[in-house]
Amino acid sequence: MRHFAVVGSGPAGFYTAEALAKAYGEHARIDILDRYPVPYGLIRFGVAPDHQSLKAVAKRYDKVAEGETVGFIGNVSLGSDVAVDELLEQYDAVILATGAPNDRKLGIPGEDLPGVIGSAAFVGWYNGHPDFADLDPPLGGTHAAVIGNGNVALDCARILAKTPAEFAGSDIVGHAFHALGNAAIRTITVLGRRGPHQIAMTPKELGELGHLEAAVPLVELADFPPRDADDALEPGQRKSVTILREFADIRANKSKAMVFDFFARPVAIEGDGRAERVIVERTELDEQGGARGTGETYEVPATLAISSIGYSTPPIAGVPYDERGGKFLNDHGRIAERLYAVGWARRGPTGTIGTNRPDGYEVAEQVAVAMPPGSDGGRGGGEGLRRLLEARGVTPTNFADWRKIEAAEEGAARTGSPREKMVRVEDWLTTLGR
Template sequence: MRHFAVIGSGPAGFYTAEALLKAYGDQARIDILDRLPVPYGLIRFGVAPDHQSIKAVAKRYEKVALEEGARFLGNVHLGADVSIEEMLSLYDAVVLATGAPHDRRLGIPGDDLPGVLGSAAFVGWYNGHPDFADLDPPLDGAAAAIIGNGNVALDVARILSKTPAEFVGSDIVSHAFEALGQSAIRTISILGRRGPQQIAMTPKELGELGHLADAQPVVEPADLPPVDTDAALDPGQRKSVGHLRDFAAAADTAKPKRILFDFFARPLAVEGHGRAERLVVERTALQPDGTAEGTGETYLIPCSLVVSCIGYATPAIPGVPYDDRLGRFPNEGGRIADRLYAVGWARRGPTGTIGTNRPDGYEVAEQIAALFPADGADSGRRGGEGLDAILKLRGCDPVEFHDWQKIEAAEVAAARAGAPREKLVRVEQMLKVRHD
């Protein structure tokens, strides 16, 4: 029997567990650990609440968790409840699938003022992440600024712009639903250092902005390059730029909110007395090599909320090599050290889609299978039995998958009209339901 541990129950973790189960059949036992009592990571806490079709992939992960050779153990914190050294002594291989849940700082003066938030925090707030349930973002001002030109920036802009009726069918948590319903924000600026042809926004997500009930996306026609230059773009990017061209050509409407695309814009500082009040921005110019350089021209954007969508970092784990510059674990093809691997964002940084994690997990599983053939000699490691003994000794209270199913049932039962669930946002609540 082989024993493997996967640390993290998001897409990368479950795809890795799935691959290991396929490689070993009934000759392996796989423990999937998570710091939180609930599984699915990015699917639960990162995917926008109004994108339920994407969240449906959790059904695939559920099948993995219910396999005889797999076990989910939530509420277990690697580094606090059990060390990496102990895990490696118990398991044949340990795979880190911890994602990249930490926001990168803006790194400009004033980025620590109240009202300046990272996207992981803001998205976690409206998605019910326990770490951000008490965030209370300032929605009392008339304007917000979003820094970044990727899909997360679009998610944040869309969520800030929607009417309560447009959240029907979503699983946005009640504290965010109610706060957003009272929001005074009417102008949302999306800033990018480069131009329309350099955005990292996909067509579907960009196109959604054109169908909002109360908000109109606005693009300055002068920011768009000649239309014939779009031919050099790949089809997806060309379609995305096409949406921007449509926004630029659209007639002005009477909708009360505006989503302003501010291209060629580099934030220099956040200013305000005790809280964010305005963003100091420098106009940039695109260089022949595709980079953006400042022109020296500056201007102000009034805003009481600034959401930075510029990237994420993987948290360090005691005893595991870490690259501070890249914000992830240094590795070669997923291998960090002897019998220690990384997958997903913990391996390659916050890039790619949810589906990108599948080949990533399968590649690492193949490496493990080559090192430990299914028909090879038993290593004698204790695996889950040994872990259970350590956790019991330390008073840790693991949540297994049948416990999660109780939590899920309670969330479904508590859903407001038109919502699939009402997420529990406190670890204590989750554990109470589990014990009840």
């Protein structure tokens, strides 16, 4: 019998567990560990609450967790409750699927002013992440800025632009639903340091902006190269640029505006004790397609500035780390003997949810080659880990416990919402009678 620990219950973790279960069958036991009693990671805390179709992938993960060879061990923190070396004593291999939850810094003056928030924090706030439940973003001003040109930046801007009625069917948490419903924001400026051809926004997400109830997307055709230059783009990128071009023709009279400001690099954030404006330098593309400053600067008013320029994986003691890439040092997923990484912890914050599937299967194949199915490592696995945790006063949860929490959240849902998420660890544990 082989025993494997997958640390992290997001998409990368579940796909890896699925792959290991298929490779080993009854000859292995796979435990998915998470710091929280609730699974799904990015699906629960990262995917926008108004994108329920994307969250439906959790049903596939349910089947993995309900299999006879896969277990869920929640409410266990790597580092404070158990170390990597201790997991390696209990398991034949440990696969780190910890994601990349930390915001990258802007590296400009004023980014620490009140009112400047990373997108991981803002997304966590409206998605019910315990670390950000008390964020209380300033929504009383009329202007907000979102810095970045990827899908997460688009999510943040769209959530700010929506009316309460447009959250019907979503699982946005109650505190965010009410705060956004009372927000005074009327102009959301999306700042990108390069041009429309360099965006990392996908067509589906961009297309949604054309159907917002109270907000209109504003784009300047002068920011685009000649139309025939679009032909050199990949099909998906070309479709995104086409949608942006169509936005330039919109002349709707709505109460909110989402302004796409391209060739705009933030160089400072200023204000009297809090964010009031973003100082932006106009840029142009250099010979390599990068952004270089022109020296021209201007102000963008913003009492809320959301930075969405990327993420990094937090380092773990004793695990080699790539500071530049914000991920663990690895060779095709292998960090060291019996220690692996998958997903964003392996690749950095790139790709979609589905990208993690081949990633997890590749690492599972490496594990299977190193430890062929039918071999026995003689380790304690989950039982050994539970004894260790019990001795430390740590009470882990399992998938049946999650089902109880899930039922309680669904029972507390407001009309039209699939659930009302609990946002405190103590509330989850109280639901379980602990």
